[in-house]
Amino acid sequence: MRADAVRGHLDGLLLAVLEPGPLHGYAIIAAVQQRSDGVLELRTGTVYPALNRLERLGLLRSGWQAEGERRRRCYELTDAGKRALTAERSGWAAFTSAIGSVLNPGSAR
DSSP states (O other): OOHHHHTTTHHHHHHHHHTTSOEEHHHHHHHHHHHTTTOOOOOHHHHHHHHHHHHHTTSEEEEEEEETTEEEEEEEEOHHHHHHHHHHHHHHHHHHHHHHHHHSTTOOO
């Protein structure tokens, strides 16, 4: 899938995969890929700046966790992040409905 197809929806994707609980960056990338059946492949150079931005906005919080001898920064949703995810889902439903109405006119809604 083209990278520009994800543009504008990255925040929602990241918030959604963090909804069940904290994950480190690579696990976030893997979760998006797994949930999309391999269609969406996010690059670390895209994901980490977005995670940092979402944290600065107060939608995520992060902390260091040990995994064996490695320490990884794990991210989780804040209450504001949960509200933002709800808003992203509503916006996505409206967007897909509008696009569907144009691409498939006359189909049942």
